[in-house]
Amino acid sequence: MPIYKDENKKDNPWYYSFEIKDENGKWKTIRKRGFRTKKDAEKAEISIKDAMNKGTYVQQSKLSFSEYLNNWLANRRDIKDKTKVGYKVIIEQHIAPLIGRIPLSEVNAMTIESFLTKIEEKNFSESYVRNIFKVLNKSLKDAERKQLIIRNPAALVAKPRVSKKEMLCWTPEESKQFLKAIFDHRLRIIFVLAIHSGMRMGEILGLRFCDVDLTNMKINIRNILNFKNQLQAGTKTNAGNRSISISDFVVKQLEIRRQNMLKEKAAAGDDYDDKDFVVSTKYGTPYSKAMCDAVWRRLLKKSKLKRIRFHDLRHTCASLLLSLEIHPKVVQELLGHSSIQITLDLYSHLTPNMNKDAAYAMERLLDLDDEDVQTEPESEY
Structure with missing residues (x-):
């Protein structure tokens, strides 16, 4: 057995070392140090050779973790640019x-x-700690798949917990009060769409008039405005690519916005850059998320209503619809959730009577007359 003892080490001096031919027919040394006893080194060597014979041996990578992470991120082609930027910050910082x-x-x-x-x-x-763990887990899972490590160690660690935050929504009265308070704002259409249709900020800012069918009262959501202030094909999820019906009120607000946009175009003349955006600056250029958020915070403060996030307007839309007993499947399709389970998980507190309603619905369906129901059980015999 090629087991050796390093006489210069007091602790864990035993190691194994042997040579094998690589795929190119060249000899290379397989060595592992740090065993407490000779027997421990022998067992480890036998295990390695057995794995080699079975074809399950994984050659340990010599890369540092940073080198691996940088290489891993640079070659990821399955994530969006915004996600890649976020991963890069987590890795570097x-x-x-x-x-x-x-x-x-x-x-x-x-x-x-x-x-x-x-x-x-x-x-x-x-949530940020969970995101950091997510980068660790994803990267190490890929290292295991590529046989750079034997096993993903992150799979052995409990995920950081994220407490469920209280969902904030406006009541119908608060929603009406806000819409009334902003009715003189040139871009009130942002908030009309958010409350009436539950569209995400990126979807609203990426909406163009060519995506709007006023005749058939529909909006086709096919793009978003990304973090680089560029129009990006596709939405957050595949289910986000959807067509939604809009009311007469929303149609009217879109028509008003288009008329105002034509006036702004005429006023700006050659300085107007017509990209067909429903929401734009007075010169036709895209309205960034930062600009939208600044307007939202200013109008929210002016309205003196309960403070909520812009994204909570989406939750407000869902809560108002569910309070009207609109089926969760309809709400799911309107919001563009990838599954109805997401909708139910998010808004289960708003549908507490669904089980009770189901029970009474079954009772009404199978209702028996009093004379059909025996008050005393028949004898067994």
């Missing part, structure tokens, strides 16, 4: 400084647990 120098092959569950403890001490939000 949080993962690399703490555990980036550790060899990829030596990252284990204890490494990750210790790392998460340090991250949690920085008082980041629970």
Whole structure:
């Protein structure tokens, strides 16, 4: 057995070392140090050779964790640019400084647990800590799939918990009060669409008049305005690509917006850059999310209503519809959720009577007359 003892080491001096031919027919050394006893080294060597014979042996990567993460992110073609930017920030600002120098092959569950403890001490939000863990888990899962490591150590670590936040919505009275308060604003259509149709901010800012069918009272949601202020084909999810029906009121507001846009175009002359956006600056250029958020905060303060996020207008739309007993499947399709389960999970507190209604509906369907119901059970015999 090629088991050796390093006489210069007092602790864990035993190691195994043997040579094999690689796929090119060249000899290379397989060596592993750090065993407490000769027997431990022998067992490990037997296990490695057995894995080689079965074709399950994974050659441990010599890359540092930072090197691997940078390479992993650069070659990801299945994520959006905004997501890639977010991952890059997490890697460079949080993962690399703490555990980036550790060899990829030596990252284990204890490494990750210790790392998460340090991250949690920085008082980041629970959702941000979960996002940091998500990058670790995804990257290490890919390393396992590519056989750079034997097993994804993040799979052995409990995910950081995220407490469920209270969902804030406006009542019908609050919604009407806000819409009334902003009715003289040139871009009130933003908030009309958010409350009446539940569209996301990016969907509203990416909406063009060519996507609007006023005759048939429909909006085709096919694009979003991304974080680079560019029109991006496709929405947040595949289900987000959808057609939604709109009311007479929304149709009228869209017609008013189009008339005002034509006036702005005439006033700007050659300086107008017509991109057909429903929501735009007075010169036709896209209205960024930062600009939209600034207007929202200013109008919210002016209205003196309960403070909610812009995204909560989407929740308001859903809650108002469900309060009118609109079926959750209809709400799901309107909001563009990928499954009805998401809708039910988000708004289950708004449908507490569904089970009770189902029970009474079954009773009405199978109702028996009093004379059909025996008050005393028949004898067994």
